Amino acid sequence: MKTELSPRARVALYGLLCVLAIPFVFPTWWMVTSSVKPISDIFAFPPELIPSRFDWSTYSEVFRLQPFAQQYWNSCYIALIVTVGTMAVSSLAGYAFARIKFPGANLIFMVVLLGLLIPSEVTIVPLFQMFLKWGLVNTHWPLILVPIFGAPSVFATFVMRQFFIALPVELEEAARVDGLSRFGIFWQIALPLAKPALAAVAIFTFLHSWNLYLEPIVFLTTPGNFTLPQALTQYVDAYQGPMWNIQLAAATLTALPVLVVFIFAQRQFIEGLAHTGLKG
Amino acid sequence: MTLAAPPTADRSRKRPFWTMERRDSVAGYLFIAPQLIGIILFVLIPLGLVVWYSLHEWNVLAGTFRFVGDANYQKLAADPALPEVLTATAIFSAGLVVFNLTLALLLAILVNQKLRGITVFRTIFFSPVVVSLVAWTIVWSFLLQANGGINGLLQVIGIEGPNWLRSPPTAMLSVIVVQVFKNVGLNMVLFLAALQGVPRELYEAARVDGASRWTQFHSITVPLISPTILLTTIITIVGSLQVFAQIAVLTQGGPGMSTTVLVYYLYQQAFQFHRFGYGATISILLFVIVAVLTFAQWQMRKRIVFYEN
Numbered sequence: 001m002k003t004e005l006s007p008r009a010r011v012a013l014y015g016l017l018c019v020l021a022i023p024f025v026f027p028t029w030w031m032v033t034s035s036v037k038p039i040s041d042i043f044a045f046p047p048e049l050i051p052s053r054f055d056w057s058t059y060s061e062v063f064r065l066q067p068f069a070q071q072y073w074n075s076c077y078i079a080l081i082v083t084v085g086t087m088a089v090s091s092l093a094g095y096a097f098a099r100i101k102f103p104g105a106n107l108i109f110m111v112v113l114l115g116l117l118i119p120s121e122v123t124i125v126p127l128f129q130m131f132l133k134w135g136l137v138n139t140h141w142p143l144i145l146v147p148i149f150g151a152p153s154v155f156a157t158f159v160m161r162q163f164f165i166a167l168p169v170e171l172e173e174a175a176r177v178d179g180l181s182r183f184g185i186f187w188q189i190a191l192p193l194a195k196p197a198l199a200a201v202a203i204f205t206f207l208h209s210w211n212l213y214l215e216p217i218v219f220l221t222t223p224g225n226f227t228l229p230q231a232l233t234q235y236v237d238a239y240q241g242p243m244w245n246i247q248l249a250a251a252t253l254t255a256l257p258v259l260v261v262f263i264f265a266q267r268q269f270i271e272g273l274a275h276t277g278l279k280g
Numbered sequence: 281m282t283l284a285a286p287p288t289a290d291r292s293r294k295r296p297f298w299t300m301e302r303r304d305s306v307a308g309y310l311f312i313a314p315q316l317i318g319i320i321l322f323v324l325i326p327l328g329l330v331v332w333y334s335l336h337e338w339n340v341l342a343g344t345f346r347f348v349g350d351a352n353y354q355k356l357a358a359d360p361a362l363p364e365v366l367t368a369t370a371i372f373s374a375g376l377v378v379f380n381l382t383l384a385l386l387l388a389i390l391v392n393q394k395l396r397g398i399t400v401f402r403t404i405f406f407s408p409v410v411v412s413l414v415a416w417t418i419v420w421s422f423l424l425q426a427n428g429g430i431n432g433l434l435q436v437i438g439i440e441g442p443n444w445l446r447s448p449p450t451a452m453l454s455v456i457v458v459q460v461f462k463n464v465g466l467n468m469v470l471f472l473a474a475l476q477g478v479p480r481e482l483y484e485a486a487r488v489d490g491a492s493r494w495t496q497f498h499s500i501t502v503p504l505i506s507p508t509i510l511l512t513t514i515i516t517i518v519g520s521l522q523v524f525a526q527i528a529v530l531t532q533g534g535p536g537m538s539t540t541v542l543v544y545y546l547y548q549q550a551f552q553f554h555r556f557g558y559g560a561t562i563s564i565l566l567f568v569i570v571a572v573l574t575f576a577q578w579q580m581r582k583r584i585v586f587y588e589n
Contacts, residue, residue, distance in 0.1 A: 010395065017390060021404045023461050028411065030429055031419040043425075047432035093315035101301075102308030112315055115323050117574055119522050121543045122567045125550050125559045126329035127322065149318020157315055182307035211413040213525035214543075218551055229414035233529060244422055251415035262410040266403045269410065270469050 028255070035059075035249040042245055058249040066231055067224050068250065075228040075254075078143050079209040085148035086156050086205045087198055094160025095186050099172070115154030120146070121214065128218055142219045143227070147209060156201045163197035164190060200272035210258065228254045330567075333560035340554040352561040361537060361545070368452070369541045373520040375456040380516050381509070384464050388471035402472075406465035413462065417529040420458045421445070424530070448538035451531050455539050459526055463519070467512045474508035475501065507581075514577045521570060542566050 005013065029049075034042050038055040041048060062068050096102075097109050120127075131142045147153060167190065175185050191198075216230040223234065232254060235246045262269055337348045356362060391402045408416055423429040424444040431441035444450045478501060486496045502509075524543045527533060533540035533548070540548075546566065550559025 017401045024404050027419045043427045045432055046436050047429050089314045092311045096308045096311035100304055100308035102305040112319050115319055122563045123326035125556055126326035146322050150322030232414050247418050251418050254412045255415040258410050
């Protein structure tokens with residue numbers, strides 16, 4: 001339906017796009033601007049789209065009320081380990097399912113695919129009991145081990161398998177004649193070609209870990225261990241009412257860095273995710 | 281794989297134990313071992329345990345764990361909250377799928393137009409996908425307060441807005457809308473890729489035949505992107521059954537039980553009331569619903585999608 005549009009249609013289209021953009025842009029704008037307003041102004045009428053007075057103390061409050069730097073670090077290092085670990089586990093398994101013939105491969109693949117069918121919420125009760133028995137509740141281990149090896153990594157394995165299946169096999173056969181081992185072929189030939197798929201796996205794994213909420217509130221109990229999503233909801237007053245401007249400041253600190261990275265790398269984000277979505 | 285053992289001179293004399301096939305098999309098992317062990321440990325065993333727990337009355341606070349057979353299932357079937365929970369779940373999922381897919385397709389068609397600066401809009405519509413889910417939800421919670429930003433803006437143009445999160449219909453609507461704007465960008469780019477895969481000659485031929493834009497849309501575009509429509513429907517429905525953070529932050533399942541979806545009910549029963557046996561029974565119900573939906577969609581895939589590549 002790509003036809004040259006008349007000038008009038010063009011203006012109408014821009015107008016429509018701008019109106020539709022409001023619910024996507026306004027919340028972020030409102031989050032950032034409200035986080036620097038004095039508490040008396042955040043519910044002011046009429047709403048102040050641009051703050052008239054600034055109060056930066058909300059940001060120091062964020063760090064005073066909770067060990068926010070520690071919580072920030074928790075989220076970052078967990079997401080990084082989960083991302084790298086998932087890339088390793090899923091590319092190895094995806095490669096084997098796509099390329100190596102071994103007895104029982106199809107059956108094992110079906111078993112692994114079960115992970116796609118079982119949302120992690122279904123198994124949260126026994127997982128909690130298992131980690132309780134191992135003495136790992138209120139540690140970060142459940143948030144690291146389950147995503148890397150359990151159900152959340154199955155989608156990544158599936159994406160990697162689809163990618164390796166589509167790679168021409170001739171390259172690898174030449175390498176075999178030269179005497180390269182399986183791992184050598186995987187590491188030196190297949191994996192470097194799989195960068196687009198790996199990038200997509202990295203992006204959605206990072207976002208998944210960064211956004212995790214149910215698991216942290218089930219497994220973690222002390223503020224020093226909290227991850228960001230969990231920490232954000234803890235800025236409440238004595239009556240459990242949210243301290244809005246502080247919550248919004250913490251939310252800004254959580255959301256903005258990822259948003260900035262996205263804006264600079266939006267092509268990789270969007271095409272990577274579209275690619276995996278189509279293949280998956 | 282067609283290559284046999286390495287071409288050595290003594291091959292005919294003695295066939296080595298470590299043939300290429302054997303070494304390959306070992307490599308294959310080693311490659312999949314981390315994933316397979318993970319699935320056994322973190323999916324299959326927990327799934328077995330869920331079934332086992334569901335047959336027990338288990339209250340951590342009271343320290344009880346005893347076999348009760350199907351008592352939990354009978355209790356669930358008779359649970360007066362269950363119809364409400366299932367209704368809330370169904371309304372949420374249906375509302376989300378319809379609203380999300382319609383908007384996603386509309387946005388995809390718009391950003392597929394030849395316009396200067398269109399990638400800016402594509403970036404804007406996609407951006408909430410990368411915003412932290414809880415941060416996004418907190419902002420909307422703030423906006424949807426009785427004296428919050430949305431009602432403030434409505435009042436400027438003379439409309440008295442409702443207390444969005446405190447009355448049942450608007451609370452459910454709010455939860456759906458917040459979720460749609462968060463993730464619609466993902467479905468938009470899937471639709472966009474599908475739209476760009478439709479051969480342009482088809483539209484040109486249709487235009488020569490005098491077909492209107494609407495006719496082109498429903499007799500060329502829709503059939504050709506039907507695999508993507510099905511895919512996004514599956515992703516969106518299964519995702520909708522897992523919604524938790526939004527409910528926990530926006531409404532805590534209220535007012536009343538109007539936004540208590542199945543996962544939230546499961547969380548309440550197991551981790552707030554410490555009824556692990558009953559929580560496990562709810563988990564089984566969730567599993568059955570997801571499995572039935574997935575199976576139904578696979579069947580549909582065979583029947584109604586014509587243009588699978």
